[in-house]
Amino acid sequence: MSIDFCWRPLDALPPGQPGRVMAIGGGRGLALRLRSLGIRPGAVVRTVAQGPWRGPVLLEVDGCRVALGRGIARRIFVQPLP
Amino acid sequence: MPGRPRPRHRPPDLRPALAVNVRRIALVGQPNSGKSTLFNALVGWRAVASNFPGTTVEVLRGRANLAGRPAEVVDLPGIYSLAAQDPAERVARDFLLGEQVDLIVNVVDASLLSRSLSLTLELAELGIPMVVCLNMADEAEHKGIRIEREKLAELLGVPAVATVAARGVGLPELLAALPEAKVPRPPRYSADLERALAAVEALLPQISGLGGLPPRHAAARLFSSEPLPEGTPAAVREEVARIREDLARCRGEDPALVLVDERHALAARLFREVARVEHARVGWRERLDDLLMHPLLAYPILALVLFLLFWLTFRVGSALEGLLSPALEGLSSAAARALGEGLLAQALAGALDGIWAGLAIALPYLLPFYLLLALLEDVGYLPRIGFLLDGLMHRLGLHGKSVIPFLLGYGCSVPAVLATRILEEERDRYVTAALAVLVPCAARTVVVFGLVGRFLGPAPALALYLGNILVIALAGRLLRRFLPGLGPGLILEIPPYRVPGVCTTLGKVWLRLREFLKVAWPILIGSSAVLALVEALGWEGGLNQAARFLTWPLGLPPESGIPLAFGVLRKELALIMLIQAFRTSDLGSVLTAGQMLVFTVFTMFYMPCLATLAALRRELGWRRALLVLLGTTGLALLLGLLARAVAVLV
Ligand SMILES: Nc1nc2c(ncn2[C@@H]2O[C@H](COP(=O)(O)OP(=O)(O)O)[C@@H](O)[C@H]2O)c(=O)[nH]1
Numbered sequence: 001m002s003i004d005f006c007w008r009p010l011d012a013l014p015p016g017q018p019g020r021v022m023a024i025g026g027g028r029g030l031a032l033r034l035r036s037l038g039i040r041p042g043a044v045v046r047t048v049a050q051g052p053w054r055g056p057v058l059l060e061v062d063g064c065r066v067a068l069g070r071g072i073a074r075r076i077f078v079q080p081l082p
Numbered sequence: 083m084p085g086r087p088r089p090r091h092r093p094p095d096l097r098p099a100l101a102v103n104v105r106r107i108a109l110v111g112q113p114n115s116g117k118s119t120l121f122n123a124l125v126g127w128r129a130v131a132s133n134f135p136g137t138t139v140e141v142l143r144g145r146a147n148l149a150g151r152p153a154e155v156v157d158l159p160g161i162y163s164l165a166a167q168d169p170a171e172r173v174a175r176d177f178l179l180g181e182q183v184d185l186i187v188n189v190v191d192a193s194l195l196s197r198s199l200s201l202t203l204e205l206a207e208l209g210i211p212m213v214v215c216l217n218m219a220d221e222a223e224h225k226g227i228r229i230e231r232e233k234l235a236e237l238l239g240v241p242a243v244a245t246v247a248a249r250g251v252g253l254p255e256l257l258a259a260l261p262e263a264k265v266p267r268p269p270r271y272s273a274d275l276e277r278a279l280a281a282v283e284a285l286l287p288q289i290s291g292l293g294g295l296p297p298r299h300a301a302a303r304l305f306s307s308e309p310l311p312e313g314t315p316a317a318v319r320e321e322v323a324r325i326r327e328d329l330a331r332c333r334g335e336d337p338a339l340v341l342v343d344e345r346h347a348l349a350a351r352l353f354r355e356v357a358r359v360e361h362a363r364v365g366w367r368e369r370l371d372d373l374l375m376h377p378l379l380a381y382p383i384l385a386l387v388l389f390l391l392f393w394l395t396f397r398v399g400s401a402l403e404g405l406l407s408p409a410l411e412g413l414s415s416a417a418a419r420a421l422g423e424g425l426l427a428q429a430l431a432g433a434l435d436g437i438w439a440g441l442a443i444a445l446p447y448l449l450p451f452y453l454l455l456a457l458l459e460d461v462g463y464l465p466r467i468g469f470l471l472d473g474l475m476h477r478l479g480l481h482g483k484s485v486i487p488f489l490l491g492y493g494c495s496v497p498a499v500l501a502t503r504i505l506e507e508e509r510d511r512y513v514t515a516a517l518a519v520l521v522p523c524a525a526r527t528v529v530v531f532g533l534v535g536r537f538l539g540p541a542p543a544l545a546l547y548l549g550n551i552l553v554i555a556l557a558g559r560l561l562r563r564f565l566p567g568l569g570p571g572l573i574l575e576i577p578p579y580r581v582p583g584v585c586t587t588l589g590k591v592w593l594r595l596r597e598f599l600k601v602a603w604p605i606l607i608g609s610s611a612v613l614a615l616v617e618a619l620g621w622e623g624g625l626n627q628a629a630r631f632l633t634w635p636l637g638l639p640p641e642s643g644i645p646l647a648f649g650v651l652r653k654e655l656a657l658i659m660l661i662q663a664f665r666t667s668d669l670g671s672v673l674t675a676g677q678m679l680v681f682t683v684f685t686m687f688y689m690p691c692l693a694t695l696a697a698l699r700r701e702l703g704w705r706r707a708l709l710v711l712l713g714t715t716g717l718a719l720l721l722g723l724l725a726r727a728v729a730v731l732v
Contacts, residue, residue: 028336028338029167031336032165032338032339032342033167033573034573035342035346036163036165036167036200037573037575038197040346048371048375049371049375049380051469051470051473052377053473054473054476055469055470055474056472056473056571058576062196062197063225064575064577065575065576065577065578066573066574066575066576067472067482067572068571068572069472069481069571069572069573070473070571071571072572072573
């Protein structure tokens with residue numbers, strides 16, 4: 001799979017800007033856990049806040065909020081939406 | 083929960099009569115869908131409702147009287163799917179499949195309907211009669227989600243009822259719908275997936291160990307790459323592997339994910355058919371995060387909230403204690419007089435002292451502390467603390483979620499250790515529990531303030547608290563060396579801000595207090611009796627001599643041996659016994675400042691009290707509980723020596 005230029009890791013999405021999830025790295029366990037919270041390829045997410053000191057990312061997806069550790073956010077690739 | 087007392091409140095009117103003889107009703111739903119609230123409404127306010135995802139890993143059982151017929155209502159842990167990814171999901175799945183469940187009430191957060199329907203469809207594969215409870219109907223309306231209930235019921239093939247569990251709205255309708263429960267229509271996937279599932283289903287009779295499972299569910303499980311049971315014939319193994327590989331090749335995706343994604347797509351379609359999303363109202367609850375999670379303001383606000391938490395606890399606590407302690411002292415001396423002399427009488431008087439001591443800690447300090455903490459939890463701020471401190475906790479080799487057990491630890495270590503269940507990974511639970519017992523609980527606070535605070539001033543006492551945090555941080559870093567392998571990272575649903583329900587909050591306080599009363603109180607009482615006996619028999623001298631190996635290197639007087647030994651039973655006993663041993667409450671006249679410091683530091687860290695040890699054993703097993711014991715005692719000795727050196731130098 002080739003990675004498009006527009007894709008970027010979730011933690012690089014500026015707060016407030018929506019993005020579409022394009023790919024999720026990591027194992028099946030992580031993929032399943034994220035899916036159960038609505039984070040799956042195709043889903044539209046928005047960063048609400050980012051914790052300092054490489055803290056977690058607060059996301060809004062499907063109308064609810066989810067905190068993801070930075071290590072996980074970095075494995076989720078999104079395409080910024082206007 | 084075993085041994086649950088009988089509900090005092092009568093449940094609401096549970097007519098009309100049930101047509102089928104329902105014996106066991108299981109509440110199944112995602113975390114925060116309002117299951118516990120509904121459960122409490124059904125069986126009387128008896129269990130804890132939690133706003134923190136995953137707090138109810140335990141299975142709560144209660145009895146309800148359904149139209150004169152007793153039924154058991156079971157509150158299963160909140161789950162997102164039956165994939166058995168974490169302990170909660172395993173518990174729930176094993177319960178649904180292993181125990182005789184006659185009826186599932188699928189509790190759905192209607193404001194998150196599209197996400198919740200995936201679980202509903204997964205449950206539909208179990209072949210158990212079901213009712214869908216569309217809870218949080220008020221929240222859904224707030225978000226502008228309009229749901230056509232009849233259509234949903236028709237498409238799923240089961241009754242669907244709208245409720246607002248927190249206000250008891252819709253409960254009669256829910257009860258009326260229970261007899262109408264039907265086995266839901268299982269979802270139909272795309273042709274290729276259906277074919278593959280059917281092929282696996284055909285193999286099931288040759289696989290032992292899956293007997294009794296609903297075939298569709300069993301096939302789905304094998305798809306999710308669950309290992310085949312031991313003793314499955316090699317030919318069957320290969321066949322299952324081939325079916326999975328075929329599908330994986332066609333779809334270019336892991337079959338487990340294919341299945342989950344298809345289920346989600348079906349759920350999304352179902353949602354579009356039965357729900358319309360209109361204009362959502364945006365109120366203070368949506369905007370509050372802009373302030374409380376603000377990059378600059380979030381941390382000052384957090385510091386203020388935590389300061390208020392402790393400050394209020396101390397203000398309320400000392401006021402309550404002032405009211406309570408004269409009464410308790412009067413009771414205690416009256417009891418001692420009434421019982422008179424004799425070994426048994428003295429042991430009894432000791433046991434009574436234990437009862438008062440439990441009350442003296444639980445009521446003034448634990449009650450306000452856990453009440454405030456429960457409020458923070460139910461408002462929704464507690465999970466946000468987890469978010470805010472995640473980066474910091476990573477330095478300790480932990481996630482933000484571990485903040486919760488730490489905070490609870492300032493009350494009593496027993497609920498703190500039990501609360502480590504909210505963590506998914508076994509290693510994280512271990513490390514969190516090992517560190518959380520170092521947090522000074524209310525009993526140790528008595529020692530810190532009664533000794534250092536009273537005789538050396540509040541500043542050194544406060545310094546001890548800050549030093550304690552530093553030590554925990556260093557211990558965390560050290561443990562990270564020995565126990566690497568932090569789980570993948572924080573994944574935490576952050577619920578919306580809510581106005582807490584009085585009953586929900588009080589229920590939670592009661593549960594935490596009950597953990598203290600159930601685990602710690604009996605040990606308190608028993609150990610006080612033992613203590614009285616030791617005194618009556620005149621064994622102090624020998625014990626003090628035996629404890630010299632500890633008190634000598636620490637530079638403490640021999641009389642402090644027994645207080646330290648009995649501090650293992652109850653930490654605050656260390657201080658009370660010290661006063662008794664010297665026969666004066668003016669400890670400043672018998673101990674040097676350095677000795678007081680050493681004594682307090684040692685008491686703060688050395689082995690957890692018996693009640694905490696019991697909790698550790700329950701959560702971690704004997705071996706790890708013993709390791710924690712050894713580790714903390716070694717740490718205490720080290721820090722005690724350090725304190726002695728500091729005292730000599732200063
Ligand atoms: N607005 C609203 N809040 C509810 C409703 N049902 C429960 N709650 C609140 O939602 C929170 C989570 O409920 P809880 O029963 O702990 O959910 P559980 O995690 O599924 O057991 C609590 O603060 C409840 O008071 C409801 O129908 N409407």
